[in-house]
Amino acid sequence: MAESTVSNRWSRHVEFYIHTVTFLVEDHLFRIPREPLETESTVFRDTFLLPQGDSETVEGQSDMCPVALPGISKKEFECFIRAFMHRQHGKNKGLALGQAQWIFVLKLSTTWKFDELHKFALATTYGIKKWLLPALLALAQRPEPIRIDEGRRMGFENALKLAALREQLEETKVVDRICEKFILKTRDEKSKASKYESSKARDARSTQKLEERDKECIALLTQLFDL
Numbered sequence: 001m002a003e004s005t006v007s008n009r010w011s012r013h014v015e016f017y018i019h020t021v022t023f024l025v026e027d028h029l030f031r032i033p034r035e036p037l038e039t040e041s042t043v044f045r046d047t048f049l050l051p052q053g054d055s056e057t058v059e060g061q062s063d064m065c066p067v068a069l070p071g072i073s074k075k076e077f078e079c080f081i082r083a084f085m086h087r088q089h090g091k092n093k094g095l096a097l098g099q100a101q102w103i104f105v106l107k108l109s110t111t112w113k114f115d116e117l118h119k120f121a122l123a124t125t126y127g128i129k130k131w132l133l134p135a136l137l138a139l140a141q142r143p144e145p146i147r148i149d150e151g152r153r154m155g156f157e158n159a160l161k162l163a164a165l166r167e168q169l170e171e172t173k174v175v176d177r178i179c180e181k182f183i184l185k186t187r188d189e190k191s192k193a194s195k196y197e198s199s200k201a202r203d204a205r206s207t208q209k210l211e212e213r214d215k216e217c218i219a220l221l222t223q224l225f226d227l
Contacts, residue, residue, distance in 0.1 A: 021048075024066035025077045032081060034060075039152055040084075043112045076104040084117055136221050137214070140165050161224045169217060 019034040037044040060067040069077065079101040097105070106121040108114075139146060139162055146166075151159035 021060040022063055022066040023060070023077070024068045025072055026074045028074050029063055029066055030077065030081065031063075032085070036084070036152070039149065040116060041112045041114050072108070076108060079104040080108040083121065084114070133218065133221060136162065136225065137217060140169060140217055140221065141213075158225070165217070165220055165224060168220070169213070172213070172216070 020031050021034045021037065023030045023032075034048065038048055039045075059065055079097060083097060083102070083105045102121055106118065109118040109121055139150070146159060146162060
């Protein structure tokens with residue numbers, strides 16, 4: 001009755017009223033933020049979208065009515081949540097999990113379709129860091145900025161690193177364009193022959209420049225993300 005009275009007197013803030021969900025694993029209760037689970041997992045997203053009744057009877061809304069996870073050990077779930085929450089807040093370097101623990105993370109991220117965490121667990125468990133490089137390279141070089149949902153998935157620290165790298169690459173492009181214009185102008189002033197430079201030679205120079213940028217970007221990504 002008291003809960004109903006409170007809900008009638010005050011309204012919940014649309015952004016800063018955090019919804020949590022309670023899980024029962026073996027004989028332990030875990031209570032964690034719900035939004036990251038919805039954002040990254042289609043399984044949890046679909047589960048939370050199911051019709052809900054009173055808060056006291058909805059699974060996950062209270063300690064008296066948690067979401068039970070049979071067949072999963074407390075140790076497995078601890079490793080999964082630790083990896084998931086650390087990555088959300090950009091603290092991957094301080095995450096002390098061994099290979100056996102990362103296998104637990106891999107198992108549950110596969111079961112619940114956490115695609116981004118699944119890739120991260122694979123790369124960490126089996127040392128397949130090269131799988132991360134192509135995705136990071138594409139994000140660093142694409143014209144569109146990093147979206148909010150992408151930043152949430154990769155973690156705060158990683159998103160900041162990537163944003164700084166994109167800014168650095170953009171500055172390099174500006175300098176390259178200025179230098180290119182200066183070089184062309186100088187050539188034109190020295191000789192009319194520069195106007196008749198073959199398209200093949202121009203294409204080759206452009207390709208070489210792109211390859212140099214890729215190498216520079218890969219080197220920076222490798223350094224920033226310890227790849």
